[in-house]
Amino acid sequence: MLRIVTHIERLLLVHDCVIVPKFGGFVLQAVPAVQHMEEHTFCPLRKEIGFNMTLQHNDGLLPESYMQMYAVSYRQAGLMLEEDVEDMKSTLQQYGKLSLGVLGSFSIGEEGQMIFHPGETDLFSVGSYGLPVFHFPALAPIEVEREEVALLTSKKARKDTLYIPISRKLLRTAAASAAAVALFLLVSTPVKDVNQEAYTASFVPTGMVVQKPVLSEVVLPGSIAAETNMKQEPSEEVMACEVKKAEPAPVSEKKAPQSKPVVAQPKKMYHIVIASFPSESQADEFIAGVDRNECKHVSKVVRDGKYRIYADKFDNREAAESYMRTLRSNPKYKDAWLFISR
Numbered sequence: 593m594l595r596i597v598t599h600i601e602r603l604l605l606v607h608d609c610v611i612v613p614k615f616g617g618f619v620l621q622a623v624p625a626v627q628h629m630e631e632h633t634f635c636p637l638r639k640e641i642g643f644n645m646t647l648q649h650n651d652g653l654l655p656e657s658y659m660q661m662y663a664v665s666y667r668q669a670g671l672m673l674e675e676d677v678e679d680m681k682s683t684l685q686q687y688g689k690l691s692l693g694v695l696g697s698f699s700i701g702e703e704g705q706m707i708f709h710p711g712e713t714d715l716f717s718v719g720s721y722g723l724p725v726f727h728f729p730a731l732a733p734i735e736v737e738r739e740e741v742a743l744l745t746s747k748k749a750r751k752d753t754l755y756i757p758i759s760r761k762l763l764r765t766a767a768a769s770a771a772a773v774a775l776f777l778l779v780s781t782p783v784k785d786v787n788q789e790a791y792t793a794s795f796v797p798t799g800m801v802v803q804k805p806v807l808s809e810v811v812l813p814g815s816i817a818a819e820t821n822m823k824q825e826p827s828e829e830v831m832a833c834e835v836k837k838a839e840p841a842p843v844s845e846k847k848a849p850q851s852k853p854v855v856a857q858p859k860k861m862y863h864i865v866i867a868s869f870p871s872e873s874q875a876d877e878f879i880a881g882v883d884r885n886e887c888k889h890v891s892k893v894v895r896d897g898k899y900r901i902y903a904d905k906f907d908n909r910e911a912a913e914s915y916m917r918t919l920r921s922n923p924k925y926k927d928a929w930l931f932i933s934r
Contacts, residue, residue: 596676597692599657604641604716608896610653615677616706617647618695620716632730636723639716641695643708649927651868651898862912863893863902863931864919875899886922893933900931 600618603610611617619642626635650670658669684690684706690698696711714724866887869875875892878901882890887903894900903919906912912930919925 596654596673596680597695599654599661600695601715603653603657607653611647611649611651612654612677613650613673614648615680616643616645618642619644633725633727635725638714641710641716645706647929649868649929652870652874656870859907859934861905861907861933862909863900863905863933864912864916864928865900865902865931866925866928867901869899869901870897872899875901893931895933902931903928
């Protein structure tokens with residue numbers, strides 16, 4: 593019995609699943625690193641071992657391990673493996689318990705079912721380099737110091753704060769003045785001739801203006817009438833300028849954001865697996881011996897270094913399970929199982 597335990601431990605260091613024919617499969621499940629803030633504990637990345645009783649077929653890993661270690665043929669290795677499996681079953685039935693070292697142990701439940709108890713070991717957590725779970729509590733003096741610094745900072749902030757009273761009436765007056773200046777700058781009045789002296793007199797006090805002597809000129813009556821008409825009727829050019837200024841600026845239309853293309857997800861494929869081999873030559877040899885009348889679409893699929901032989905594949909799970917039940921009625925393929933891939 594200890595002989596098969598050694599082989600399972602060696603294979604689990606390389607593979608995530610090792611199946612014992614007609615007994616069950618040992619599966620490794622990755623558990624990510626976890627930090628418990630309340631307990632101040634850190635758990636590194638690790639792998640937990642589990643057991644799946646539905647995996648009863650021969651995946652070829654254990655017989656190959658027997659062949660390499662004991663230098664025997666594949667048939668003799670299979671016989672040795674069957675002998676060890678029968679020894680495990682008889683021990684479990686006789687004593688109600690079965691210990692497999694670091695892998696864990698088995699027991700018989702009240703209803704006669706087989707219960708697996710995983711062992712507590714970091715042997716298979718190669719990715720974490722054997723880091724254990726450790727406890728790192730927060731230092732109390734540092735927490736007290738942080739509280740004191742926060743208290744002093746809040747007191748200093750209160751002393752440095754200056755409050756400047758501002759009258760709301762003053763704010764309203766300033767806002768009204770700013771609006772009036774802005775309106776004055778924006779509104780433009782068409783003026784043909786500007787009297788520079790009158791413009792200056794409106795801003796400069798009367799006492800500071802120096803009066804220039806006015807020269808008498810002889811003005812004809814016809815020129816006075818012409819000048820009066822020019823001042824009363826604005827020119828067409830000035831009116832055109834006013835119309836152009838009154839026209840509103842065109843509003844740019846916002847372009848609607850373009851939708852991103854949707855990437856189609858690959859469909860799931862459901863393979864009805866009837867055998868599994870570690871090498872391609874063994875898989876091709878098995879396919880050559882399959883009866884095409886029983887399995888018309890027999891082929892192989894490669895995943896994680898294993899060559900799985902499937903009788904047929906479907907893109908619908910219900911159709912795949914229906915075909916698997918029909919195929920299991922044949923004694924040759926009673927261990928057929930469902931493999932899902934993308």
